[in-house]
Amino acid sequence: MNLKKMVGYKAAEFVKDGMIVGLGTGSTAYYMVEAIGKRVKEEGLSIIGVTTSHRTTEQAGELGIPLKDLNDVDHIDITIDGADEISDDFQGIKGGGAAHLFEKMVANQSEEVIWIVDDSKMVHKLGAFPLPVEVVQFGCDQVFNLFNRENLSPSYRLDEGGSKLITDSGNVIIDLHLDVIDQPHELAKWLDSVTGVVEHGLFLDCVTKVIVGREDGPEVID
Numbered sequence: 001m002n003l004k005k006m007v008g009y010k011a012a013e014f015v016k017d018g019m020i021v022g023l024g025t026g027s028t029a030y031y032m033v034e035a036i037g038k039r040v041k042e043e044g045l046s047i048i049g050v051t052t053s054h055r056t057t058e059q060a061g062e063l064g065i066p067l068k069d070l071n072d073v074d075h076i077d078i079t080i081d082g083a084d085e086i087s088d089d090f091q092g093i094k095g096g097g098a099a100h101l102f103e104k105m106v107a108n109q110s111e112e113v114i115w116i117v118d119d120s121k122m123v124h125k126l127g128a129f130p131l132p133v134e135v136v137q138f139g140c141d142q143v144f145n146l147f148n149r150e151n152l153s154p155s156y157r158l159d160e161g162g163s164k165l166i167t168d169s170g171n172v173i174i175d176l177h178l179d180v181i182d183q184p185h186e187l188a189k190w191l192d193s194v195t196g197v198v199e200h201g202l203f204l205d206c207v208t209k210v211i212v213g214r215e216d217g218p219e220v221i222d
């Protein structure tokens with residue numbers, strides 16, 4: 001059973017006529033966008049989408065989902081997105097797809113935030129998944145060295161050609177290999193204070209609903 005498809009289609013059921021909908025990024029969000037596209041086409045569902053990456057903009061555009069820029073909406077009713085890890089207390093790591101800057105900006109404007117994951121993403125504590133940090137290109141080695149001195153085990157995210165991966169905003173990604181994050185709020189606060197860091201992948205106190213894909217069906221956790 002395709003658990004990503006299961007939760008993507010389940011999440012699309014929460015979208016109602018007239019809503020402004022934040023559309024996430026990744027292989028799970030892909031199915032949610034596909035499902036919403038079907039509803040737009042087959043049921044005449046009328047929504048406005050706000051996308052979180054060039055990839056999702058392209059997919060939603062091909063499906064005929066009307067889109068607006070984040071600058072052109074005064075609120076977002078619901079955002080549906082994937083996640084890389086969700087802890088017992090519903091904190092998250094995102095950014096495996098290097099889109100966490102736009103994803104966080106969209107989520108921050110949203111009345112409801114739904115994360116859709118297969119059950120492998122549910123963990124006790126965050127940190128086994130490397131924490132993505134988006135950093136400006138200028139002087140990024142200095143930020144990298146700082147992370148090294150702080151024993152945060154950094155590595156640059158590379159593209160298929162072996163060069164530093166460049167995000168939709170023209171920045172690089174440094175992944176922190178931490179194994180376990182005991183104090184996510186403290187770490188987030190420190191990362192927020194580092195000059196050159198644009199955004200990190202700790203999404204704290206932001207989700208309102210999680211849909212977990214399990215072999216026996218989707219579990220909706222409010």
Ligand code: 5RP
Nearest residue numbers: 026027028082095096097099
């Ligand atoms: C992109 C993200 C994705 O939502 C996250 O990486 C999960 O992706 P997938 O559904 O492909 O496992 O945060 O920046």
